[in-house]
Amino acid sequence: MKGRLAIAVCGALLLSRCGCSREPWALANVEVEANALTRCVHVVAMGADGGRSPSDPALHVQPPATVKVAVFAGDLGTDLSVRAEGFADPSCALRVDEASPWTRVTLETDSPETVTLSIRPEGSCSDGLDGDLDGLVDCADPACAGAPGCPGADGGADAGLFPYVPSNFAVSALPLPDAGVLIDCDARYDTTAANGFFCASRVPAPVTVTMQGGSQAVLLPLGPLTITDAGRLTVVGNRPLILAVVGDARIDGPLLAGANHATPGPGGSWPGCTGIGGPGTFGTYGGGGGGGASYGQQGGNGGVGGSSGPGQGGFGGGLFGNKELVPLLGGCSGGAGGEDPVGGLRDGGAGGGALQLSASGVLRVSSAIAAPGGGGLGGDPVNRCGGGGGGSGGGLLLEALRLELSGTARLSANGGAGSEGGDGASAFQFGEDGHVDAPVPAKGGDSLTGVGSGGDGGVGGIPPTPGLNYPYGIGGGGGGGGGTGRIRLNSVQGCVLSGSPTLLYSPKPTSNLAGDAGCP
Numbered sequence: 001m002k003g004r005l006a007i008a009v010c011g012a013l014l015l016s017r018c019g020c021s022r023e024p025w026a027l028a029n030v031e032v033e034a035n036a037l038t039r040c041v042h043v044v045a046m047g048a049d050g051g052r053s054p055s056d057p058a059l060h061v062q063p064p065a066t067v068k069v070a071v072f073a074g075d076l077g078t079d080l081s082v083r084a085e086g087f088a089d090p091s092c093a094l095r096v097d098e099a100s101p102w103t104r105v106t107l108e109t110d111s112p113e114t115v116t117l118s119i120r121p122e123g124s125c126s127d128g129l130d131g132d133l134d135g136l137v138d139c140a141d142p143a144c145a146g147a148p149g150c151p152g153a154d155g156g157a158d159a160g161l162f163p164y165v166p167s168n169f170a171v172s173a174l175p176l177p178d179a180g181v182l183i184d185c186d187a188r189y190d191t192t193a194a195n196g197f198f199c200a201s202r203v204p205a206p207v208t209v210t211m212q213g214g215s216q217a218v219l220l221p222l223g224p225l226t227i228t229d230a231g232r233l234t235v236v237g238n239r240p241l242i243l244a245v246v247g248d249a250r251i252d253g254p255l256l257a258g259a260n261h262a263t264p265g266p267g268g269s270w271p272g273c274t275g276i277g278g279p280g281t282f283g284t285y286g287g288g289g290g291g292g293a294s295y296g297q298q299g300g301n302g303g304v305g306g307s308s309g310p311g312q313g314g315f316g317g318g319l320f321g322n323k324e325l326v327p328l329l330g331g332c333s334g335g336a337g338g339e340d341p342v343g344g345l346r347d348g349g350a351g352g353g354a355l356q357l358s359a360s361g362v363l364r365v366s367s368a369i370a371a372p373g374g375g376g377l378g379g380d381p382v383n384r385c386g387g388g389g390g391g392s393g394g395g396l397l398l399e400a401l402r403l404e405l406s407g408t409a410r411l412s413a414n415g416g417a418g419s420e421g422g423d424g425a426s427a428f429q430f431g432e433d434g435h436v437d438a439p440v441p442a443k444g445g446d447s448l449t450g451v452g453s454g455g456d457g458g459v460g461g462i463p464p465t466p467g468l469n470y471p472y473g474i475g476g477g478g479g480g481g482g483g484t485g486r487i488r489l490n491s492v493q494g495c496v497l498s499g500s501p502t503l504l505y506s507p508k509p510t511s512n513l514a515g516d517a518g519c520p
Contacts, residue, residue: 024107026071030084030100031118034064038086038098038119043069046102046180046224047076054085058092071107078107084117098122102224102247161246163401164492166358168328169209169219169242177204177246180223183231183253191218191237191266199231209242211327217242217267217354225359227253229367240267240328240354240395248361249400251369257353259331259374259391259416260433265353268330268371268394275299275317275331277348277480280338280386283311285474287338289421289467290348290376290389291316292455292480295331296507297392297415300455302335303467303477305386305421311338313467313477314389323510325397325488330354331413334376334389334482337421346385346476349374349416349431352394352485363400365409371396372412372434376454376479378419378445386476387419387445387454387467390431393485393507403491403519407499410437412506413485418454418467420445421476431479432457439506441465444481455481460506486510495519 032038039062043055053076059067071082082105086098100117107113123131161171181201189196194206207219217240224247227233231253235241241257243249257265269276275295280288286306291314292299302313314335321329334348352371357363376388393413405411417431429445431454441462444454451468452475458464464481487509489495494517497504501520511519 022109023072024078024109026105026107026112027114028069028071028082029114029116030067030069031116032061032063032065033118033120036063036086036098036119036121037088038063040087040090040092042085042092043071044083044085045071045076046081060090080105080107082115082117084119086119162360167326167397167399167490168211168217168356169244173207173209174244175221177221177223182226183233184228185231187231187233189233189235189241191235191239191241194218213327215327217328219244223247225249227251227255229253235266235353235355237266240330242356242358245359249357249359249363251365251367253367255369256436257355257394258370258372258434258436259350259352261374261430262347262350262377263374264350265330265371265394267354268351269333270330273332273351274320275392276333277317277335277389278314279335280314280477281311282339284309284340286384286421286470286476287311287340287386288313289386289418289477289479290314290335290337292389292415292418292464292482293317293332293334293351293373293392294319294483295321295392296486297458297463297483299389299392299483300418300464300466300480302386302389302480303421303452304469305338305340305477306384306470306474307472311340311386311477316480321486323486323488325395325486328354328356328395328397330394331373331392331485334391334418334479337378337386337388337476337479340384340476346388347377348388348479349376349391349482351391352413352434354395356397359400361400362402362404363398364404366406367408368410368437369396370412370436371485372414372436373416373457373482375416375431375433375442376419377430378421378428378479382424383422384424384474384476385422387421387479389479390416390418390457390464390482392482393434395486397488399490402493403489404496405498405504409499409504411487411504412436413487414442414459414506415457415464415482415484417442417444417457418479418481420447420454421452421470421478423452423475439503444478452476452478454478457481458483460484460508489519491519
């Protein structure tokens, strides 16, 4: 059936299709336990591209009950996730918060797979347990709306989208997503234009949220999110991005929000950014290097320019922000190199972006999630400008019911490196952008003579280095390296780590469960 999930209720009249069909199918045992509120069930399938479709017709049940359902592909393909969703009335018009967990199934022509989809009641609303296995505990579950000690129907339903209070947005501002998102290609989202490309999945309508202090972010409401190992999501733009996932999130491919030299990550280098590096000054025989930007780590100072009438290096920026990342802020730009002569390429690297991923279920990460700062630009062979300072890393906030990080996960907000100063003759080098997948300092632009080189960017446990002076002759000082940003991990049930924290994180994150439940 085009656009719908095809099912058949197995019985004597449908035995031929359920047991003898040459069409790929699977058998689902739908169990509705005693005391459940469910009186009607839809079996819902989600294809590999994130598209969903409910069964037609719906199934009337009277708990306790078991119904056998043959699931056929329709136009969703043969690799499906399926679940049973409960309704409080026999016509399936009044949805209740009862559903089975999502279960993977592959449809087969011969020897079809059998799966069990169990709908359980929440039960007690004060026992600290997830009775119906939907990832929502006690009063956070809409099934507990109006129960003693829980909010009323509206408050309970609102809170029920998340089993915790998420950072930087109110759950009441979150529309209920209508589909999951699967990213298996090179995807992109622009927070300035508030649009993007999510491979075969629909990009949801954005919601603008105002955070503490008045700054704004773009919020995207998503169903279950998967970035496969063949996929990548790159985020750009002038505002932070919040991915609000109702369900589980699995990040097996890179999720990137970093700067590219002087182009900031999403929400990076924001107006009035308080960690910006100081500019180098004009020098008669060489401009001073720009200071590296700061965020959670102090940026390096810029180097001094040529020996006669030298330009002074800019100071590293000041620390700012808080460990909770409320509000969610990106990094700042490194300082510009001092001029000599007027003009020339000398911009500092831009700040890494601001990215928040909030999942109501389990968040599993096996790839890079990164917001590095940009490398500084610098003097070119026809001028003696100081090198630009490195940009600081941005802000990463991950929160979920439970966080699971494999040994290949990499969470980073490394600083960008400073650029080499120009000497009016030889080639020059920009500073490297902060690294995405390793706690290795970005390398500063390196002069052939060893003077006027840019400082390295900061990483977890290693501060950025200052730009080098140009103490003789004619040439600009190097730009200082940028400092790291901030990383925050929030979890209800704790963190499961399969790798070394010294490799997983750069810089070391803070957590709502620091030192407990496996969280750093």
